[in-house]
Amino acid sequence: MSPTATVRDVVAALDRRYPPGTAEPWDRVGLAVGDPDAPVRRVLLAVDPVAAVVDEALGWGADLLLTHHPLLLRGVHSVAATTAKGALVHRLVRGGCALHTAHTNADAAVDGVAHALADTIGVRGTVPLVPAVVPSLDKHVVLVPTEHAEALVDALSAAGAGALGAYARCAWTTVGEGTFLPLDGAAPAVGRVGEVARVRETRIEMVAPRRSRAQVVAAVRAAHPYEEPAFDVLELASLPGQTGLGRVGTLDRPLPLAEFAAAVARALPATVQGVRYAGDPAMPVHRVAVLGGSGDSLFDAVRAADVDAYVTADLRHHPASEQQEQALFEAKGGAPRPALVDLAHSASEWPWLARAADALRADLAAAGTTVETRVSTLRTDPWTGRVPQPARTQPEGTP
Numbered sequence: 001m002s003p004t005a006t007v008r009d010v011v012a013a014l015d016r017r018y019p020p021g022t023a024e025p026w027d028r029v030g031l032a033v034g035d036p037d038a039p040v041r042r043v044l045l046a047v048d049p050v051a052a053v054v055d056e057a058l059g060w061g062a063d064l065l066l067t068h069h070p071l072l073l074r075g076v077h078s079v080a081a082t083t084a085k086g087a088l089v090h091r092l093v094r095g096g097c098a099l100h101t102a103h104t105n106a107d108a109a110v111d112g113v114a115h116a117l118a119d120t121i122g123v124r125g126t127v128p129l130v131p132a133v134v135p136s137l138d139k140h141v142v143l144v145p146t147e148h149a150e151a152l153v154d155a156l157s158a159a160g161a162g163a164l165g166a167y168a169r170c171a172w173t174t175v176g177e178g179t180f181l182p183l184d185g186a187a188p189a190v191g192r193v194g195e196v197a198r199v200r201e202t203r204i205e206m207v208a209p210r211r212s213r214a215q216v217v218a219a220v221r222a223a224h225p226y227e228e229p230a231f232d233v234l235e236l237a238s239l240p241g242q243t244g245l246g247r248v249g250t251l252d253r254p255l256p257l258a259e260f261a262a263a264v265a266r267a268l269p270a271t272v273q274g275v276r277y278a279g280d281p282a283m284p285v286h287r288v289a290v291l292g293g294s295g296d297s298l299f300d301a302v303r304a305a306d307v308d309a310y311v312t313a314d315l316r317h318h319p320a321s322e323q324q325e326q327a328l329f330e331a332k333g334g335a336p337r338p339a340l341v342d343l344a345h346s347a348s349e350w351p352w353l354a355r356a357a358d359a360l361r362a363d364l365a366a367a368g369t370t371v372e373t374r375v376s377t378l379r380t381d382p383w384t385g386r387v388p389q390p391a392r393t394q395p396e397g398t399p
Contacts, residue, residue, distance in 0.1 A: 042373075268343065
């Protein structure tokens with residue numbers, strides 16, 4: 001029988017998938033409520049930490065509620081039960097249910113919110129719309145007597161070298177012969193002054209963040225048996241990463257904008273708002289950018305991506321209007337690009353939940369523990385009704 005996971009285990013698994021350091025500076029992600037040592041057998045996933053979702057979590061007997069949106073995004077000085085959010089905190093604590101948030105760190109992740117949205121609406125072969133800045137890396141190359149190689153790899157790893165994704169202590173080695181002549185005043189660990197020494201040596205290569213350069217070089221000098229170790233520090237080129245905001249890819253075949261918008265509407269959860277679009281209904285859509293959640297702050301990046309359509313949520317009147325006017329100006333008589341496809345906020349983020357649930361179960365199973373997961377089916381979109389307006393001629397002089 002597998003051991004029971006703890007809140008700490010679940011948080012560690014989530015942080016590996018959605019590193020907190022990739023969240024936007026204004027965001028508040030991570031464990032908001034809960035004891036890290038408490039057992040976790042059931043995890044409920046939802047977009048919003050609202051009262052109905054907390055009811056569902058406690059009614060199902062969830063030990064942890066994973067939401068995309070934070071409950072406590074802005075600073076508070078009290079979580080007294082005299083406020084709506086404070087009351088939810090108290091209910092979760094009394095019910096023994098932790099609360100964890102993966103927000104913009106889940107937006108940016110590979111297989112995260114934008115990736116899930118793109119897959120759901122048929123956008124394939126995606127790359128980040130705004131790639132995350134990849135930390136600058138060095139490659140440390142050290143030559144060491146072979147019998148000391150393993151100890152040196154351990155020392156460099158402890159100093160921060162050799163970390164690649166979910167792997168640690170990564171190194172490449174090869175064996176050769178080193179030669180040197182100790183001069184007067186030397187105190188060689190191998191050989192004698194005035195005699196040429198030949199030593200079986202291992203070449204070790206490990207990468208490390210540039211910010212760790214001083215610590216790694218210090219580790220080389222401390223762990224190496226030679227008084228004058230031979231090593232190189234090479235600055236590596238910076239390449240775009242696979243994480244970042246949004247995704248850009250292509251449809252399997254071009255579709256007219258109206259047909260594409262209808263396909264998007266069918267693929268996502270139904271909301272009162274539905275799906276709106278701006279652009280020529282007949283214009284062909286092939287290359288598409290997507291961003292789960294509010295996306296009108298990324299119009300510059302969308303234009304630079306040279307896409308036919310941009311799928312996102314919460315598009316406001318003025319930014320959307322200005323974007324379309326700019327597209328019309330730049331088209332110079334052609335079809336304005338990109339078209340806009342506007343979704344309800346929660347609908348754009350909901351497809352990620354099932355993917356996150358599957359990943360969490362798999363990650364914990366690989367670590368030897370198991371949890372049961374469930375994706376909330378409650379609609380947490382705040383709008384509850386819409387009144388269609390009959391088509392008519394707009395009276396003269398009305399806005």
